[in-house]
Amino acid sequence: MATKDVEGLIAKEFVVLKIDRDRAPDAESIAKKYQTKEEGLPWMAFIDAADKVVATSTGPEGNVGFPAKASEYAHFKTMLEKARKHLTDADIAVLMASLEAASKK
Amino acid sequence: MILTALPFILAMGGQAVPPPQAAPPPAAAVVQKPAAAPRKLYNETADAKVAITAAVAAAAEDGIRVLVNWGGNDCPRCASIGLAQRDPGFGVKLSDEYKVVYVDVGNADRNGEVAQAFGVKLTADGLPHFTILDAKGAAIAQVAGKDFAAEADPAKLDGKKLGAFLKQHQAPPPPPAQPQLTAALEQAKRQDKQVFLWFTAPW
Numbered sequence: 056m057a058t059k060d061v062e063g064l065i066a067k068e069f070v071v072l073k074i075d076r077d078r079a080p081d082a083e084s085i086a087k088k089y090q091t092k093e094e095g096l097p098w099m100a101f102i103d104a105a106d107k108v109v110a111t112s113t114g115p116e117g118n119v120g121f122p123a124k125a126s127e128y129a130h131f132k133t134m135l136e137k138a139r140k141h142l143t144d145a146d147i148a149v150l151m152a153s154l155e156a157a158s159k160k
Numbered sequence: 161m162i163l164t165a166l167p168f169i170l171a172m173g174g175q176a177v178p179p180p181q182a183a184p185p186p187a188a189a190v191v192q193k194p195a196a197a198p199r200k201l202y203n204e205t206a207d208a209k210v211a212i213t214a215a216v217a218a219a220a221e222d223g224i225r226v227l228v229n230w231g232g233n234d235c236p237r238c239a240s241i242g243l244a245q246r247d248p249g250f251g252v253k254l255s256d257e258y259k260v261v262y263v264d265v266g267n268a269d270r271n272g273e274v275a276q277a278f279g280v281k282l283t284a285d286g287l288p289h290f291t292i293l294d295a296k297g298a299a300i301a302q303v304a305g306k307d308f309a310a311e312a313d314p315a316k317l318d319g320k321k322l323g324a325f326l327k328q329h330q331a332p333p334p335p336p337a338q339p340q341l342t343a344a345l346e347q348a349k350r351q352d353k354q355v356f357l358w359f360t361a362p363w
Contacts (some may be wrong), residue, residue: 069356072337072344075223077256077361079337086359097360104349138354 061153066144068135069101094118101138110134123158193313199231201241201263208274212297215259220295222362225331227258230275231288232266237305240316244308247319258292265289288302290322292329301329323343 065071076082076096084138086093089100089108097120112119114130122131128151135147142150203211209285215226231238245254254260265271268282275282278291278299286304303325310318344355 064198064355068353070344070351070353071182071356071358072335072340073360074341075357075361076332076359078223079334081336081338082359085337085341089357092361097358100357101357102345102348102355102357104345104352106345109354140352140354
């Protein structure tokens with residue numbers, strides 16, 4: 056799937072903010088606000104406009120990071136399903152297929 | 161930095177790096193595997209232009225710079241880079257501050273045109289040569305490794321000198337993220353969206 060298509064689907068639901076955990080001077084305080092414990096990197100969270108955490112990449116087996124195996128894909132899909140207001144089932148299927156294809160490269 | 165991309169889908173793969181933990185206890189028995197052939201520091205078949213272009217794109221994404229290490233696999237001082245980085249005086253977390261590209265120039269007789277495009281004049285006795293590129297791919301600093309040769313052994317790099325050079329030319333740290341987070345939340349509210357917060361690191 057083309058990069059722009061993925062970007063479009065993500066933008067349909069999210070405003071993406073990337074924070075350099077090691078270099079941003081206030082990264083630690085922001086991480087503490089949203090994490091219940093120290094997590095490895097990368098770590099993701101979906102946060103609603105009222106600043107509440109809707110879902111995080113911390114799954115039953117820990118932080119899934121870059122999802123790369125079945126249980127991690129499943130957790131990321133759960134995150135999307137939990138958070139979505141605009142993404143359709145078909146959109147999520149496309150994103151998941153893209154993610155699985157990318158992680159197999 | 162507010163992005164419209166989902167970078168992990170686009171370019172990367174692999175597992176999350178766990179938070180620091182205590183070292184595990186030694187195993188009761190260790191199965192000895194046959195030693196693999198050592199990986200060469202400089203890939204002799206890589207396309208240098210492609211590798212540098214990719215590093216510049218990745219550095220721009222992460223707000224850091226590129227360190228191009230021009231050298232050869234038969235050059236003792238080139239091979240000492242790992243030792244130099246372990247010098248207590250090195251003082252730079254290289255993978256946090258630079259995307260590093262090792263370009264094979266043999267005995268200063270390969271990839272000369274690519275080097276020249278970055279203003280590098282290679283000489284066999286100067287290797288490795290270091291070039292620092294900014295996020296647009298422009299060369300902002302150069303030094304021949306011979307200028308950083310260790311006094312005690314010129315076939316090795318002086319980790320302290322090299323570290324000081326890298327520290328001097330590393331990108332400034334990113335600005336505080338809180339204002340960007342506030343802006344992202346406001347945008348999410350206006351557009352009935354959510355914030356996809358992604359904690360990562362240049363490495």
